[in-house]
Amino acid sequence: MIDLGYSLSRRFPDPPQTDYRTADVRALRHDLFCGDVYLADTEADRELSTAWGWVPVLDFAWALCDIVEQLDRDPQGSRSARRHHAELDFTESADRMLFERRFGWVEVTADWVPLEEPPLTFNHGALRREARDFLHDLIADLTDMHEGLADNPVIWDLQARFPRV
Template identity: 70%
Template sequence: MLDIGYALSRRFPDPPQTDYRSADVRTLRHDLFCGDVYLADTATDRELSTAWGWVPVLDFAWALCDVTEELGGNPPPASGREMLPDSRSPGPFRATLDFTESAELLHFTRRFGWVEITADWSADDEGPLSFSYGELRREARDFLHDLVADLSDMHEGLEANPVVWTLMARFPRLP
């Protein structure tokens, strides 16, 4: 089972004068909410995690949702309705998630209905984490929604930010 989590950094606090209600995309994605993130396979007790303290966690959640859609392999139809990827497609479909201010990457490869995840900073003898595509996609969106709820509880006005509204509408929770 996939667990995605975060911890905010005390070394890199948000500027106290921040107006979260009107923060722009760049500020939300790159300048606020720094900490560390992890992807864990609870069945095998293995994880890929950062220990840098400066990862913008909202940007990570946003980028992870983008990556899962890219891995789908099918463009959305013109009607605007969401098209689920064909799990029988052999792929491979590849995507990377890069970290702001770093050369480190997370690599995602989807074959059939499974996604393997590796990190540039992990040891070569560690195999990839592997999850079903549907689980990764669902958990990425749940993580985004849970993170925004947590951050909104801590930062007045964030829940009223139009960028956050748009983000949440773009990646709704999945059943």
């Protein structure tokens, strides 16, 4: 089973003068909602997580949904033996999460994980569902915390682009 989660940082708070209703894509993806994220395989009791405090969590959720879709571009879908690669790079560092899909499975690893540690492996359909659920749950949390965010057209577009599965 897949578990995705986040925590917001107290060291990197959002600027108090932020108007969430009109925040642009750049601000939403890179400047606001900093913290840490994790992706865990609860059955194997293993996870990939950040501990930096500055990861833009909305950008992580958004990028993860983009990556899952990118990995699904082969017309053969889960029957495809070809390897499809994608990476999620973290803006303020050289660290990356690496994704590889073959058949219906996605292997996930990261630059900061020792090479001898095996990747996390998830069913592609389950990863898509969990990534979208995570995005919608995160948006719900953030809109509860930040007045006006629910009225931001960028958030509306994001929710429409990646509906819950």
